[in-house]
Amino acid sequence: MAAGGGTKAILAALFANAGIAVAKFVGFLITGSSSMLAESVHSVADTSNQGLLLLGQKTSRRKATREHPFGFGRDRYFYSFIVALMLFSLGSAFAIYEAVHKLQHPEDLNSPMVAVxxxxxxxxxETYSFRTAIVESRKVKGDASWWQFIRQSRTPELPVVLLEDAGALFGLVFALFGVGLAVITGDPMWDGVGTLMIGILLGIIAxxxxxxxxxLLIGEGATPRESELIDKAVVGGRVQRLIHIRTQYIGPDxxxxxxxxxxxxxLPLxxxxxEIDxxxxxxxxxxxxxxxxxLEPDLDRTTTRA
Structure with a gap:
């Protein structure tokens, strides 16, 4: 369910961002708005990011080899990490650079209503894409809060798409804010302010x-809930006690x-x-x-003190 839901959310974001990127670039060419340019680059980065997430899902399904005996599940973590870096470099850093340039050298907008x-x-x-990510995330997040889901999820695609879509949606609102105030006040500086807000937002998300x-790349263990279930499940039959345990996700699933x-x-051999089986x-x-x-059988060396 998690993998399928993640793929559905990625595809929804991919098609939405690809179409939006084209429209934003046309809007930038017509208006010269820095907010539109920042959002155009943001959408191109997001579209590329979704492609990387799909690539990670594909490469992670490769069969285990002698060199990689535990398989390639962490490919999904690697490509999600690259997505975060791209969001920071192509999204946040570019938007902040463009904002500073626009604030230092403000230019009047041409046909601002086109941008609006x-x-x-x-x-x-983007609301449709964001809604899809929320619906698919709810299927796997359980009773956890949204922040807990982002922090604790071992499946990277849904949190990445969720935050990307949230950033894209708020970025559009900030761009509309900047362009709208530039039109209302006649001061193009507001376009630069909107661009700066976009850059800061993307930086925080990235x-x-x-x-x-x-x-996740370094290696995270089972969630607290999973650890509790495992500890309880191990003990039973002739297994008297869990002495020592280590867990690690070697892939999202x-x-x-x-x-x-x-x-x-x-006990006989x-x-x-x-009992181990x-x-x-x-x-x-x-x-x-x-x-x-x-599971390794061992002697219970604990002693009971009076």
Whole structure:
């Protein structure tokens, strides 16, 4: 569900941004608005970003090799990290540069109503894309808040598209604000102010994504809820206690679980193997993403003090 939902949200954003980018560039060529130029570059970057997310999904499905025995699931994290860098460089940095230039050398807008019409239509299209991302994200976020979903999700595409679409929508509003005030007041400086607001917004979103994707690339373990379910699932049958456990997501849909467990003393080897298999089955039932499980039987060396 997560992968399919992520793909649907990416495609919705891809088609919306591609059409919006063309319209914005036409608007910039007609009006000379820096806000329109910043938004045009932003939409081109977003369109490229969605292409990278789709590429990451495709390459992550490659079969494991001897050199990469755990597969290529982290490709999705890598390309999501590149998306965050592009959002910062092509989106935020360019918009701030253009804003500074516009504020230092303000120029009157030509046919500003063209820009207003394009921005209004773009807001409608971007709202559709944003709504799609919200609908698909709700299917997997559960009871978590939106911020918790962005911070805790191990599937990168939905948080990336969600933040990108939010940034695009608010960026359009800021562009409309800048162009509108420039028309109302007759002062083209407001166009530069709107562009600066876009750049700052994209910078905040990009830095947030860079931090989150870097954390996923390095390797994150199971979520607190998943850890609780795994701890409970391991103990059962003749497994007396969970001694030690480590988890790590090696891809958005594949969790590695390695643990030491204490079994009843004196069990025959065949029974030990059977108990380990049963414990692995319980863990997979509790957390389906736990596909790679390594359980090592050990002695329970804990002592009870009076």
């Amino acid at each position: 019409v394009i921005l209004v239509v773009a807001i409608a299209l 830095i947030t994504l860079i931090i989150e994707m870097k954390s 594949e969790l590695l679980v390695a643990a030491k467990i204490a079994l009843e003393p004196g 065949a029974d030990v193997a059977q 049963a414990a692995e089955g319980r863990v997979r039932d509790a957390v389906p993403a736990a596909r790679l499980i390594y």
